[in-house]
Amino acid sequence: MSVRTSLRKNKNKNKNLLSVGVACLAVLAAVPPGVAGAAPAPQAGAHNRHCITVLEKLAPGERTSRVAERKCTREGESLAQLRGRMVPRELLVKYWDGTYFDGDSDEIRGRDGGCDAAGYGVPDMGAFNNRVSSFRTFGTCNSVQLFDKPSYDGAQKTFEPPQSNPVQGTNGLYPFDNRADSLWLRAV
Numbered sequence: 425m426s427v428r429t430s431l432r433k434n435k436n437k438n439k440n441l442l443s444v445g446v447a448c449l450a451v452l453a454a455v456p457p458g459v460a461g462a463a464p465a466p467q468a469g470a471h472n473r474h475c476i477t478v479l480e481k482l483a484p485g486e487r488t489s490r491v492a493e494r495k496c497t498r499e500g501e502s503l504a505q506l507r508g509r510m511v512p513r514e515l516l517v518k519y520w521d522g523t524y525f526d527g528d529s530d531e532i533r534g535r536d537g538g539c540d541a542a543g544y545g546v547p548d549m550g551a552f553n554n555r556v557s558s559f560r561t562f563g564t565c566n567s568v569q570l571f572d573k574p575s576y577d578g579a580q581k582t583f584e585p586p587q588s589n590p591v592q593g594t595n596g597l598y599p600f601d602n603r604a605d606s607l608w609l610r611a612v
């Protein structure tokens with residue numbers, strides 16, 4: 425039973441109990457998350473939703489990397505557990521809802537290895553449209569082109585080393601914070 429539910433019940437039954445409940449709540453508020461007793465806080469980050477998307481390499485002339493596999497964490501599942509139930513694939517890029525690599529995330533992995541000059545195209549970032557606030561690239565994927573609209577349309581910005589890889593936060597992503605709908609990954 426949550427603290428909030430307990431308080432509500434106490435209020436119905438007895439005002440004195442309510443004061444005790446409020447006192448307890450004040451104590452709970454002073455204790456760092458995860459230390460409080462009765463209802464242990466979930467693991468750090470466990471409340472965030474993490475997904476792994478595995479892409480196939482682009483064939484000549486193609487502009488969309490087919491999704492070979494996509495899975496997301498279930499309720500209470502950690503990212504490590506999610507990784508454990510998928511075949512390991514090379515990490516290409518990872519992006520987060522929050523600045524500084526925080527919050528919900530999506531790992532884009534390559535079924536056929538890392539980036540080359542053609543790279544991988546993601547024409548629609550789906551649940552992450554207009555949400556990405558930070559990202560990191562991995563391996564040979566050192567260039568990320570972000571587009572405001574799906575299908576590589578609208579305003580765009582390319583992030584390449586050495587100045588902006590990885591891109592850590594709102595200022596670094598300017599003017600693309602919470603804006604990208606599609607992206608292209610390459611080796612340059």
Ligand SMILES: [Ca+2]
Nearest residue numbers: 572603604605
């Ligand atoms: Ca957009």
